Amino acid sequence: MIHHDHDDHDHDQHDHDHKHAHAPPHKDHDTGPVGAYELLEEAVRSLLIEKGVLTAQEIAAQVDLMDSRSPALGAKVVAKAWVDADFKKRLLADTRSALAEVGIDIGTLADYRTVENVPGTHNVVVCTLCSCYPKLLLGIPPAWYKSLAYRSRVVVDPRGVLEEFGVELPEGTEVRVHDSTADLRYLVLPMRPKATRGWSEADLATLVTRDCMIGTAVPVVAKGKRRAA
Amino acid sequence: MVARQGKLQATAQSGSRFAPGEAVRVAERPALGHCRTPWYLRGKTGVVASVQGIFRNPERLAYHQPGLPKRVLYKVRFEQAAIWDDYRGHAGDHLEADIYEHWLEPGKAR
Numbered sequence: 001m002i003h004h005d006h007d008d009h010d011h012d013q014h015d016h017d018h019k020h021a022h023a024p025p026h027k028d029h030d031t032g033p034v035g036a037y038e039l040l041e042e043a044v045r046s047l048l049i050e051k052g053v054l055t056a057q058e059i060a061a062q063v064d065l066m067d068s069r070s071p072a073l074g075a076k077v078v079a080k081a082w083v084d085a086d087f088k089k090r091l092l093a094d095t096r097s098a099l100a101e102v103g104i105d106i107g108t109l110a111d112y113r114t115v116e117n118v119p120g121t122h123n124v125v126v127c128t129l130c131s132c133y134p135k136l137l138l139g140i141p142p143a144w145y146k147s148l149a150y151r152s153r154v155v156v157d158p159r160g161v162l163e164e165f166g167v168e169l170p171e172g173t174e175v176r177v178h179d180s181t182a183d184l185r186y187l188v189l190p191m192r193p194k195a196t197r198g199w200s201e202a203d204l205a206t207l208v209t210r211d212c213m214i215g216t217a218v219p220v221v222a223k224g225k226r227r228a229a
Numbered sequence: 230m231v232a233r234q235g236k237l238q239a240t241a242q243s244g245s246r247f248a249p250g251e252a253v254r255v256a257e258r259p260a261l262g263h264c265r266t267p268w269y270l271r272g273k274t275g276v277v278a279s280v281q282g283i284f285r286n287p288e289r290l291a292y293h294q295p296g297l298p299k300r301v302l303y304k305v306r307f308e309q310a311a312i313w314d315d316y317r318g319h320a321g322d323h324l325e326a327d328i329y330e331h332w333l334e335p336g337k338a339r
Contacts, residue, residue: 111282128267155269158309159318174321177309181265182302182327183284 070139073104074187075208077137079201082192092116095187099137106136106185115178116189117218122169124162124215125178125186126154134185138210145214155179165216178215188215195221245301246330247277253305254336255328263291266332274336275307278325286329301330 048054080102081088091098095112099105106112112134115123127133128151133141144150154161158175169175178186190212196204211217247253257272265287281304285296309322316322 113281128269129265155324156313157317158322172321174323175318176322177324179267179324179326181267182281182287182329184281184302184327 066135066140069136071208071210071213072205073139074134074137074210074213075205076201077102077104077187078189078208078213079205081189082204083201088116088189091189104137106134110183110185112137112185112187114187114189115176117191117215119170119191120172121174121176122162122167122215122218123176123178123186123188124154124158125180125188126151127180128152128155129179129181132180132185134187134213137185137187138213142210162216165211167216167218188213190215190219193219193221244283245280245303247280247303247333247335249277249279251277252336253277253303253328253333255305256332256334260288262288264288266328267326269312270305270307270326270328273307273312275305275311278304278306280304281327284329286331302327303330303333305333 045059049056049059077091077099081091087098087101090101091114095114096106098114099112110132115125117123126145131141131146131151133145135141150161155177158177162169162175180186190208192204193207196207207219207221209217209219212219252274253276254274255266255270255272260266281302283299284302286298286300287296290296304325305328306323306325308320309316309318309324310320312324
């Protein structure tokens with residue numbers, strides 16, 4: 001190691017870095033015994049690499065791609081739909097091409113649909129069968145979205161669940177639950193808050209949280225952020 | 230029902246058995262293995278909200294088969310009260326799910 005300026009140090013660390021074969025990367029939280037699924041994943045992964053089906057680089061690139069996706073991507077799309085009525089129309093009619101317009105490729109594994117919250121209708125998304133989620137637009141889903149509690153309760157008692165999330169809906173609003181049971185992923189297009197007249201697209205995007213696009217939240221303008229119209 | 234039809238997507242997929250606005254019942258039958266028709270909707274009646282397109286059959290795809298013939302997929306809208314006897318929400322609340330054509334049969338409008 002170049003930064004060592006004296007050599008009376010224990011050199012174990014140095015030797016370790018250079019002589020050991022690189023073991024498969026382990027996660028930081030991996031302090032307990034390896035679970036059956038982790039072993040299975042490791043076995044399948046190394047077989048795929050050994051048999052030349054995939055390369056380690058391809059796997060790493062895919063992990064990087066997934067990591068690059070976050071709710072910020074979806075928020076950008078929502079903010080654009082708020083300021084550009086034509087884009088919103090295209091997003092609702094053909095989500096895939098509208099996303100492509102703004103440089104977002106949602107791949108070929110599943111198609112996407114956008115459901116719009118309007119006065120009188122609030123949409124919320126779930127996957128009761130597993131955990132289908134618009135990953136290529138919102139990134140990795142939160143743990144609660146995959147939990148049995150959310151998946152089983154939001155279809156039976158959506159209003160109770162929304163209340164727990166702190167969502168208050170105006171009187172007379174219909175709650176519409178979307179169970180993503182097939183090859184379609186759902187994005188909720190929330191309503192633009194009233195107090196945002198004249199806001200830039202970038203400022204608007206900051207209001208659009210992940211949960212707003214699942215339907216378990218609605219965009220809120222913090223009191224201090226309100227501006228004169 | 231008639232009043233609500235205006236809100237449903239008007240276009241139908243060619244070759245689809247059901248059209249938007251039509252009442253459909255989810256078949257009440259068991260399935261072995263992978264199946265994307267949730268249990269809680271089996272035997273329930275809803276209305277076709279839109280035709281989503283045609284897709285490979287997930288019940289075959291799950292077993293490394295090509296998933297052919299492709300199946301028409303529908304977005305079916307159910308009144309919550311039609312799914313749950315003790316639904317606690319409002320009468321106007323709905324649930325929508327994507328159901329493949331081979332799981333749907335003509336339903337009687339409620």
